[in-house]
Amino acid sequence: MESIQAIKQRFGIIGNDAKLNRAIEKAIQVSPTDISVLVTGESGVGKESIPKIIHQLSHRKHGKYIAVNCGAIPEGTIDSELFGHEKGAFTGATQTRSGYFEVADGGTIFLDEVGELPLTTQVRLLRVLENGEFIKVGSSKVQKTNVRIVAATNVNMFEAIKKEKFREDLYYRLSTIDINIPPLRERKEDIHLLFRKFASDFALKYKMPTIKLTEDAVAILLKHRWNGNIRQLRNVAEQISVLEQNRTISAQTLRGYLPSSSNNLPAVINTSKTESDFSNEREILYKVLFDMKNDLNDLKKLTMELMKSGNANEVQKDNEHLIQKIYGTNDNDHIEANIEDLEVLPISDESKSIDTVEDNSQDKYHFAEEIEEEETLSLQDKELELIKKSLERHNGKRKLAAAELGISERTLYRKIKQYDL
Numbered sequence: 001m002e003s004i005q006a007i008k009q010r011f012g013i014i015g016n017d018a019k020l021n022r023a024i025e026k027a028i029q030v031s032p033t034d035i036s037v038l039v040t041g042e043s044g045v046g047k048e049s050i051p052k053i054i055h056q057l058s059h060r061k062h063g064k065y066i067a068v069n070c071g072a073i074p075e076g077t078i079d080s081e082l083f084g085h086e087k088g089a090f091t092g093a094t095q096t097r098s099g100y101f102e103v104a105d106g107g108t109i110f111l112d113e114v115g116e117l118p119l120t121t122q123v124r125l126l127r128v129l130e131n132g133e134f135i136k137v138g139s140s141k142v143q144k145t146n147v148r149i150v151a152a153t154n155v156n157m158f159e160a161i162k163k164e165k166f167r168e169d170l171y172y173r174l175s176t177i178d179i180n181i182p183p184l185r186e187r188k189e190d191i192h193l194l195f196r197k198f199a200s201d202f203a204l205k206y207k208m209p210t211i212k213l214t215e216d217a218v219a220i221l222l223k224h225r226w227n228g229n230i231r232q233l234r235n236v237a238e239q240i241s242v243l244e245q246n247r248t249i250s251a252q253t254l255r256g257y258l259p260s261s262s263n264n265l266p267a268v269i270n271t272s273k274t275e276s277d278f279s280n281e282r283e284i285l286y287k288v289l290f291d292m293k294n295d296l297n298d299l300k301k302l303t304m305e306l307m308k309s310g311n312a313n314e315v316q317k318d319n320e321h322l323i324q325k326i327y328g329t330n331d332n333d334h335i336e337a338n339i340e341d342l343e344v345l346p347i348s349d350e351s352k353s354i355d356t357v358e359d360n361s362q363d364k365y366h367f368a369e370e371i372e373e374e375e376t377l378s379l380q381d382k383e384l385e386l387i388k389k390s391l392e393r394h395n396g397k398r399k400l401a402a403a404e405l406g407i408s409e410r411t412l413y414r415k416i417k418q419y420d421l
Helices: 004-011 018-030 049-056 078-083 119-131 157-162 168-174 188-206 215-223 229-243 251-255 275-309 312-318 320-327 332-341 349-353 366-393 398-405 409-419
Strands: 037-040 065-069 108-112 133-135 142-144 148-153 177-180
Touching: 004 018, 004 049, 018 049, 018 177, 037 049, 037 168, 049 065, 049 108, 049 148, 078 119, 119 133, 119 168, 157 168, 188 215, 188 229, 215 251, 275 366, 366 398, 366 409, 398 409
Parallel strands: 037 148, 037 177, 065 108, 108 148
Antiparallel strands: 133 142
């Protein structure tokens, strides 16, 4: 079995970090088997090196090695790419095509960004993992394949499972062995080593002297968070190599190539609200609106009773529970004072054409009309405000806004037309 150092030299891996060495060691140990492996780590840490090591050290090394970026293939064609299709299976399928699992029979398939696979494709992949069987798109014939699957993802798989974006059974089938690649910020001793390697490579590529960092610049390099990991470090080294005439790079010069907003900052907490958060807020707001409506109806009822009888004491006695609910107090003197302060509107023949009719002969009152109008306007304003906010939040996408508001897209369209938005 080859040593870790020999593997690093063979596959061009730079670094002496203990976590990195452990990841390589696990890859060496698992390579002789056919166990499925899941490589995890942030974007840009170099996850693609692990499946190459596993394939080259396995008994499948003479078979095909196919790397598939699952996130780069459109959802509508990924099943065809992976499993193949029959002629006429869909529009444009002018001939039968073999998929990656058929082509790589006897070899290894590396599924990069496996967390981006659609759920329907995940079901097909699970079947391959369980018994090596697959069916081409548009076919009913079951075919067999003998492939080693190594997958990689930068997605939090447990979070994806919780949100039902990734199948839990597939995760456990893929992650028989989990190999984690540490982010660059956790490999402080390797950062300058990698930078020097990249600087040397670009000096040869562009036929110019190699850039060197001052001590202050090295300190800045090590202090930076490197959210883009090795990929970001390589890009910075290339930019400086091409653009700087002075080949000795100071701290000030280096800072000009680093995003100032991410210098050694703690990890940013994701404060974006989920669909469930918006749903909870919407339910609370609706509850408040309905409570307000009920309170207004109670107040209207009490006012109507007062106007009918003209006797505040009698109204207080008959509606004591309702009064306490509206005024929120058990102080009878305070309640009585509030009731007596209410202005009883005179009942006149002229008021019959204003508002609520009771038994088709009840007189109408200006006061009742004002309460009803105020309530209606308040609810309309709140509805209009909710629709505006939802449309702004989703950049005018009606489908997403309708889902958030809990109404159909057709209803939302009607509301938009109604409010002239």
